[in-house]
Amino acid sequence: METYLLMHQRRARIGRGMSTVALLAALFLTQEISSQPSVLVVRPEGSQFRDAVQGMVDDLGSEFSISELILDRQNRSLDRALRHIKPSAVVLMDNSAITGYRNWLTGAGDSSVSPPPAIALMGILVGKAIAGMPNTEAISYEIPIVTSAVHLRSIINAPIKKIGVVHRSLMDDLIEQNRESCLRENFFIINKSLPDNSIFMRFKLKKALLDLLENEQVDALWVPNDNILLSPSFLTMVWIPQVKKYRKPVIVGIEALAKPDLEFGTLAVLPDHVALGVQAVALLLDARENKWKVRSGAVEPSLSVYKVLNLRQARAWYKVPMDRCKVIDKFLQ
Amino acid sequence: MTGLSRNRVPALSAPMVPVLGRLRCILQGFCCFSLIALGIILQNADAENVRSLYVFYPSTTRPPVFAQKLTESCPGLNVTVFGRYQDFSQRTESDEPDIIITKPPVLKTLPPYVEKMRGIRKGSTEEPCVLLSIDVPVNQDSLSNIRLGVVDFLGRTGTEGFVADLLGAPMNLNRVTKIEDLLPMLTFNKAQAVFVGESIVPYFKKITLLNLVITRLPGCATGIAICATREQTDPDSIKNDLLTIEKNTSVLLEIDQWKPIY
Numbered sequence: 001m002e003t004y005l006l007m008h009q010r011r012a013r014i015g016r017g018m019s020t021v022a023l024l025a026a027l028f029l030t031q032e033i034s035s036q037p038s039v040l041v042v043r044p045e046g047s048q049f050r051d052a053v054q055g056m057v058d059d060l061g062s063e064f065s066i067s068e069l070i071l072d073r074q075n076r077s078l079d080r081a082l083r084h085i086k087p088s089a090v091v092l093m094d095n096s097a098i099t100g101y102r103n104w105l106t107g108a109g110d111s112s113v114s115p116p117p118a119i120a121l122m123g124i125l126v127g128k129a130i131a132g133m134p135n136t137e138a139i140s141y142e143i144p145i146v147t148s149a150v151h152l153r154s155i156i157n158a159p160i161k162k163i164g165v166v167h168r169s170l171m172d173d174l175i176e177q178n179r180e181s182c183l184r185e186n187f188f189i190i191n192k193s194l195p196d197n198s199i200f201m202r203f204k205l206k207k208a209l210l211d212l213l214e215n216e217q218v219d220a221l222w223v224p225n226d227n228i229l230l231s232p233s234f235l236t237m238v239w240i241p242q243v244k245k246y247r248k249p250v251i252v253g254i255e256a257l258a259k260p261d262l263e264f265g266t267l268a269v270l271p272d273h274v275a276l277g278v279q280a281v282a283l284l285l286d287a288r289e290n291k292w293k294v295r296s297g298a299v300e301p302s303l304s305v306y307k308v309l310n311l312r313q314a315r316a317w318y319k320v321p322m323d324r325c326k327v328i329d330k331f332l333q
Numbered sequence: 334m335t336g337l338s339r340n341r342v343p344a345l346s347a348p349m350v351p352v353l354g355r356l357r358c359i360l361q362g363f364c365c366f367s368l369i370a371l372g373i374i375l376q377n378a379d380a381e382n383v384r385s386l387y388v389f390y391p392s393t394t395r396p397p398v399f400a401q402k403l404t405e406s407c408p409g410l411n412v413t414v415f416g417r418y419q420d421f422s423q424r425t426e427s428d429e430p431d432i433i434i435t436k437p438p439v440l441k442t443l444p445p446y447v448e449k450m451r452g453i454r455k456g457s458t459e460e461p462c463v464l465l466s467i468d469v470p471v472n473q474d475s476l477s478n479i480r481l482g483v484v485d486f487l488g489r490t491g492t493e494g495f496v497a498d499l500l501g502a503p504m505n506l507n508r509v510t511k512i513e514d515l516l517p518m519l520t521f522n523k524a525q526a527v528f529v530g531e532s533i534v535p536y537f538k539k540i541t542l543l544n545l546v547i548t549r550l551p552g553c554a555t556g557i558a559i560c561a562t563r564e565q566t567d568p569d570s571i572k573n574d575l576l577t578i579e580k581n582t583s584v585l586l587e588i589d590q591w592k593p594i595y
Binding site: 058060061150151153154181184186275278281301303307325326327329330331 | 419507511513516518523540541542
């Protein structure tokens with residue numbers, strides 16, 4: 001993986017392929033002339049990460065200087081960046097960045113750099129990922145079920161109260177965290193927790209889905225982003241046939257799952273990455289006010305979402321009128 | 334004989350065929366070129382005549398839906414709708430569209446534009462701002478002690494300044510880009526109240542079962558909508574486009590009517 005560091009100018013797009021040496025030189029220079037707080041963003045390559053950084057850059061303007069580090073497999077570049085930049089705070093995007101920073105913290109006993117506060121985002125089950133890390137808080141990447149369900153209810157021309165969820169046990173905590181906020185909106189989560197590993201997963205998944213759709217008569221399904229439960233074979237052999245049979249609206253977390261030809265997801269609710277960057281800025285500003293202390297272990301929900309509607313299914317199955325779809329960001333038909 | 338004559342004719346005309354063919358090709362090519370050139374000229378002339386309309390108007394209608402409806406309502410205008418202030422201000426600065434529709438405070442950040450029409454709702458060009466909270470109203474004496482959710486429609490510092498001006502003191506703000514994202518702020522207690530225009534309240538009351546309580550803020554109001562053109566634009570040349578906007582956009586912008594300033 002390519003490693004580089006880049007000083008951001010306001011509204012500058014993120015470049016690629018600059019040599020580490022040249023950039024480190026630029027960093028030294030900037031450190032000399034800059035009196036602004038500096039933030040180091042540690043992230044993998046990818047457009048969604050670039051969008052989040054863009055949100056930060058647009059929002060912070062020239063008040064902070066933002067540097068980026070695209071992580072390589074070793075942590076040497078992270079150590080080097082932290083030593084040279086001496087950031088006021090770090091923003092960790094994705095679990096790889098969180099793990100990298102955790103490893104650096106573990107080995108930082110002999111370092112001359114005192115660990116800056118960290119804000120973690122865009123990581124899977126980020127609360128678990130940052131557990132035990134000092135001066136680190138996070139923004140959850142999983143969209144709260146209540147947020148998605150409120151949007152579905154405002155669109156679909158049918159009552160939605162019981163929301164069925166099939167998940168593996170590693171998501172037990174996440175589902176429980178969602179239960180209370182759902183209740184306040186009169187949504188009842190009815191969940192089926194499957195073991196994390198099982199050679200009978202397909203049968204267990206089918207049984208759980210049938211139980212929800214037939215016995216519990218849920219009004220909608222919320223599908224977690226779990227690549228085991230959403231494997232192509234489970235999707236084609238279990239999920240799609242059941243959804244087609246019972247015609248219940250399905251909330252998914254991946255746009256591809258709401259493609260009309262798939263005949264599966266009704267509404268995809270995804271994180272708005274630019275807005276996630278802006279949300280991270282709010283935490284950075286709070287940290288600055290609190291003398292670079294953050295609420296260790298705290299996890300904020302993602303506030304902004306991007307909504308994609310499978311218009312073909314919504315019209316054919318639920319007779320959704322267009323005037324209910326004003327808040328949709330993208331239509332698939 | 335017949336066979337010979339048949340043979341002779343092609344023998345005599347053989348060199349002529351490619352020449353005529355070439356001439357015909359050249360003529361056809363010339364015609365095609367002329368038609369294409371004419372098409373390009375007409376298209377450019379058309380493009381010059383089509384006015385550009387940029388819109389940044391935070392509402393519960395997302396930009397793709399807004400753009401589609403606005404394009405249908407104003408067929409003579411090339412419409413672009415923005416969802417973020419930063420994108421709108423950057424593109425307006427670089428592209429200099431002929432007409433813009435936005436919120437009045439946003440216009441103040443765009444100096445080369447002058448207002449031509451103001452949106453009117455319930456007989457006023459301004460609408461009251463209110464606070465929405467869950468279960469209990471907001472104590473206005475302790476506003477500076479709570480966190481307010483607000484739609485970021487002027488950038489961070491601009492929005493902070495705007496709210497501080499209206500409420501008389503700097504506030505602790507949590508910002509979102511879209512109006513509908515204010516609801517999760519209340520749900521998850523990321524803000525104890527959200528600061529919105531009164532016209533937005535029915536939307537929230539419709540989509541949520543939370544017990545939303547309105548706190549009215551006496552004397553706190555902001556402009557609803559404004560339509561402006563570039564300073565140097567000849568008023569006569571743009572009159573028809575403004576008339577189209579005046580007639581066809583009020584429902585979409587959720588105003589009662591436009592009040593012309595010219």
